[in-house]
Amino acid sequence: xxxxxxxxxxxxxxxxxxxxxxxxxxxxxxxxxxxxxxxxxxxxxxxxxxxxxxxxxxxxxxxxxxxxxxxxxxxxxxxxxxxxxxxxxxxxxxxxxxxxxxxxxxxxxxxxxxxxxxxxxxxxxxxxxxxxxxxxxxxxxxxxxxxxxxxxxxxxxxxxxxxxxxxxxxxxxxxxxxxxxxxxxxxxxxxxxxxxxxxxxxxxxxxxxxxxxxxxxxxxxxxxxxxxxxxxxxxxxxxxxxxxxxxxxxxxxxxxxxxxxxxxxxxxxxxxxxxxxxxxxxxxxxxxxxxxxxxxxxxxxxxxxxxxxxxxxxxxxxxxxxxxxxxxxxxxxxxxxxxxxxxxxxxxxxxxxxxxxxxxxxxxxxxxxxxxxxxxxxxxxxxxxxxxxxxxxxxxxxxxxxxxxxxxxxxxxxxxxxxxxxxxxxxxxxxxxxxxxxxxxxxxxxxxxxxxxxxxxxxxxxxxxxxxxxxxxxxxxxxxxxxxxxxxxxxxxxxxxxxxxxxxxxxxxxxxxxxxxxxxxxxxxxxxxxxxxxxxxxxxxxxx
Numbered sequence: 001x002x003x004x005x006x007x008x009x010x011x012x013x014x015x016x017x018x019x020x021x022x023x024x025x026x027x028x029x030x031x032x033x034x035x036x037x038x039x040x041x042x043x044x045x046x047x048x049x050x051x052x053x054x055x056x057x058x059x060x061x062x063x064x065x066x067x068x069x070x071x072x073x074x075x076x077x078x079x080x081x082x083x084x085x086x087x088x089x090x091x092x093x094x095x096x097x098x099x100x101x102x103x104x105x106x107x108x109x110x111x112x113x114x115x116x117x118x119x120x121x122x123x124x125x126x127x128x129x130x131x132x133x134x135x136x137x138x139x140x141x142x143x144x145x146x147x148x149x150x151x152x153x154x155x156x157x158x159x160x161x162x163x164x165x166x167x168x169x170x171x172x173x174x175x176x177x178x179x180x181x182x183x184x185x186x187x188x189x190x191x192x193x194x195x196x197x198x199x200x201x202x203x204x205x206x207x208x209x210x211x212x213x214x215x216x217x218x219x220x221x222x223x224x225x226x227x228x229x230x231x232x233x234x235x236x237x238x239x240x241x242x243x244x245x246x247x248x249x250x251x252x253x254x255x256x257x258x259x260x261x262x263x264x265x266x267x268x269x270x271x272x273x274x275x276x277x278x279x280x281x282x283x284x285x286x287x288x289x290x291x292x293x294x295x296x297x298x299x300x301x302x303x304x305x306x307x308x309x310x311x312x313x314x315x316x317x318x319x320x321x322x323x324x325x326x327x328x329x330x331x332x333x334x335x336x337x338x339x340x341x342x343x344x345x346x347x348x349x350x351x352x353x354x355x356x357x358x359x360x361x362x363x364x365x366x367x368x369x370x371x372x373x374x375x376x377x378x379x380x381x382x383x384x385x386x387x388x389x390x391x392x393x394x395x396x397x398x399x400x401x402x403x404x405x406x407x408x409x410x411x412x413x414x415x416x417x418x419x420x421x422x423x424x425x426x427x428x429x430x431x432x433x434x435x436x437x438x439x440x441x442x443x444x445x446x447x448x449x450x451x452x453x454x455x456x457x458x459x460x461x462x463x464x465x466x467x468x469x470x471x472x473x474x475x476x477x478x479x480x481x482x483x484x485x486x487x488x489x490x491x492x493x494x495x496x497x498x499x500x501x502x503x504x505x506x507x508x509x510x511x512x513x514x515x516x517x518x519x520x521x522x523x524x525x526x527x528x529x530x531x532x533x534x535x536x537x538x539x540x541x542x543x544x
Contacts, residue, residue, distance in 0.1 A: 030114030032542050033078040035060070035513055036283075037534035039251040042229025043133070045176040045219040046098075048091035048112070052227060053098060054235060055086030055175075059251050061100060064235065066225075071250040071288065077513035078536070080116035082107055090135035090175040092142065095155050099142060101132035106144060106151075108158055117158070124151050124160045136174035143172055176219040176229070179203065185218030188226050192238055194245045205230060207247075209297045252281040253292055257530030259318070260521040261309040263329075267521065267528060269535055270306025270318055280306065280318065280325075283535075285523060293327075293334070301325060302336040310351035310358075317358060319348025324360065326374070335374075342367050342376020350393040352400060357413070359400050361390030366402060379411065381418045394439040394446070396459070398424070401446070403436035408448060425462025429455060435477075442483040449478035454488065472506055473497045482520040482527065489527065489540075491517030496529065498540070507543065 040057035047053075051072065054062035060076030076084050083102035090099045091112075099108045106119045121128055126146055134145040141161055144151040152162040162168075180186055189200045197208030205213045214231035221227060226238035226245065238245035254271025261268050269281040279294035279301070295303040304320030311317075318325040322345040324337040339345050344362035352359050357377065358369040365385035370377040385404065392403040401421065402409040408421035422433075431452050438449040446457045447467065454468035468488060470476075476492040483489070483501075490497040495510035496517050519530035529536040 028542065030079050030111070031073050032539045033511075033513070034073060034537040035076040035078040035084075035534050036074065036252050036288075036537075037076070037084060037255045038253055038278075039233035041214075041231045042216055042233060042235060043086060044088040044090075044135075045217055045227050045229055046089050046091045046135075047219070047221050047225075047227075048098065049093070049096070052221075053089045053091055054229065055089035055100060056084075056233065056251075057086075058084055058255060059233070060084040061086055061089055061098075062235075062250055064237075064248070064250075066221075066223075069237070071248075073288075074250075075113065077533075078511075079114045080109075082116070082118045088132050088135045088144075088175055090137070090142075092137045092155065093173075094137065094139070097155070099135050099144075101135060101144065103131070104128045106132065106153075106158065119153075119158050124153070125149075125163045126151065134174050134177050136172045138167075138169040138172045141169070143167055143169075143174075145174075176217040176227070179215045179217050179228075183218075184220060185226065185228065188238065188240075189215065189218075189228060189245070192226075192243045192245050194236070194247070196247050198236075198245075198247055205236075207234075211297075249290065249292075250288070252283060252290060252535055253279045253294070254281075255534050256518070256532050257535045258518045259306050259309040260519045260528055260530050260535075261311045261316075262521060262523055263311055263316070265523075267523075268309050268311070268316060269530070270309055272305045272307070272518075285526075285528075298334055300334045300336055302338075305347075307347050308350050308361075310353065312353050312358075313355070317351045317353070319351050319360065319362075321347055324348060324351070324369075337369070337374055341374060342369060349389070349391055350403075352393045352395040354395065354413070359393055359395070359411075361393045361402070363389045366390050366393075379416060379418075381411075384418065391435075391437045392439045394441055396441060396446075398459070401439055403439050403448065405435050407434060408436050421457070422464060425457070425464065427464035429464055429466060438478050438481040440481040440483055445483075447481055447483055447488070449481050449490065454478075454481070454490070467501060468499055468504070472499060472504065473508075479516070479518055480520045482522055484522055484527075487540075489520055491520050491529065493517070498543075 037059040039059035044055035051063040060074050062074050063072040082105045086100050088101045097108050098112045104121050107116050109116045130146045132144045132146050136143045142153045142155050150164045150167050199206045217229040219227040224240040228236035235248050236245045252269050256272040258272045259270035267283045267285050279292050282291040295301050302323050304323050306318050308319035314330045316327040324343050326335050337343050344364040346362040346364040348362050350361040360367045368377050368379050389405050394401040399413050400411040410421045411418050433450040435451045436448050440447045444459045448455050453470040456467045457464050473490050478490050480491040486501045488499045493516040495514050498507040515531045515533035517531050521528040527538045527540050
């Protein structure tokens with residue numbers, strides 16, 4: 001008998017060790033890091049005390065307020081989820097615990113925000129490729145419906161209580177399941193009025209532009225609310241009393257965010273990989289409401305990846321693959337400039353401009369575009385940069401600064417000539433510089449990310465000097481740079497670095513949910529980061 005107890009205790013110990021914490025760091029509050037991604041398919045719905053929890057295919061768990069009828073902050077890997085692909089989500093009203101399933105794992109949180117714990121499928125008798133498509137609970141247990149079996153778990157600890165071909169309890173409340181047009185939700189969709197120009201057609205919906213969208217799941221709420229999820233991430237909310245259904249949307253276009261630019265309290269977001277990113281997003285940084293400009297329905301927008309964005313006067317310039325998209329914000333009108341207008345047939349890496357010209361950097365050199373004619377105006381030195389990648393551009397009183405593979409150059413637009421920037425003023429650099437990948441200007445100081453580190457140029461004193469040796473950030477190539485006060489932020493393909501320019505104290509952020517950093521921006525008390533994993537918002541002063 002004693003030996004049997006020892007075996008049971010040992011098994012429990014091993015299982016509890018498998019239930020791991022995945023919060024980034026204990027010092028952070030749950031939403032100090034926020035991750036925004038394109039949601040993809042809505043797989044599951046479940047009502048909680050104050051939110052509708054929405055399990056998405058790539059954006060984690062969205063939360064829709066049942067009282068204010070608006071979206072709140074999403075729950076993703078930045079809050080400790082194991083994976084942003086959620087196949088099922090369930091809120092247990094008896095315990096207040098939220099449960100979610102991802103490929104290979106069951107996850108749950110007592111706080112319903114952070115402090116996520118996860119259980120490996122192998123510890124509950126499932127295989128890694130099994131899919132849990134529905135979670136529910138009875139009075140005493142949590143149930144998970146996998147491919148061919150039902151998993152019975154303890155409601156508080158997640159400890160396995162049994163594996164069954166079908167549940168041995170009857171009164172189980174489930175999250176939403178796979179949609180069927182023959183159940184109550186299907187009847188409601190066909191009988192109710194869908195607003196904003198949408199229509200129902202069997203198991204599909206048709207939006208106001210004629211695009212067919214699959215219905216993926218549905219749920220009847222406690223207060224006669226009707227919730228319907230779709231394959232493009234649109235959530236539909238209806239009411240049995242009014243017999244109308246309204247579409248709502250949340251999230252950004254794309255997941256590999258490559259370009260950011262601020263426009264008052266809005267953030268324009270561009271992404272790589274247009275098979276996922278369907279367009280451009282304009283995000284309100286205060287309430288996270290979004291406006292989307294989709295390539296397939298917006299007149300004069302060509303399908304392209306977005307590598308750079310420049311905001312000047314009334315126009316927004318977006319650099320793509322051999323094209324530049326121009327948005328007139330006053331007229332609400334897009335146009336596409338291509339190779340026939342002088343745009344380089346390459347990725348447009350950077351754009352700057354003034355009231356007369358726009359300068360476009362690419363992997364095939366630099367071009368000058370006349371704003372009035374929207375055509376190339378030759379400068380006379382373009383041949384010097386043929387097949388020489390231009391990584392970044394900056395413009396100030398000295399002219400247009402060019403960051404290239406071979407060095408830093410300045411084009412004096414008032415007295416047209418090109419010069420080596422290091423010939424200006426005095427240089428205290430000990431080594432030659434090359435492969436300049438990023439430029440940032442803060443007041444009278446310019447910062448350049450080079451092969452030897454971050455070097456500076458004082459615009460008033462005209463002095464070149466070394467600021468941060470490359471060894472301090474592991475000799476990694478810098479994709480973008482940001483300086484706030486005495487803190488320098490460097491984005492790399494292995495995460496983010498923060499370096500105190502006075503003490504040279506270094507803080508490296510290499511959480512998995514960051515991925516490779518493509519772009520950095522700063523507004524109010526937040527740093528916005530475009531990464532391979534999505535759009536991040538970081539409340540960085542919490543980490544000082």
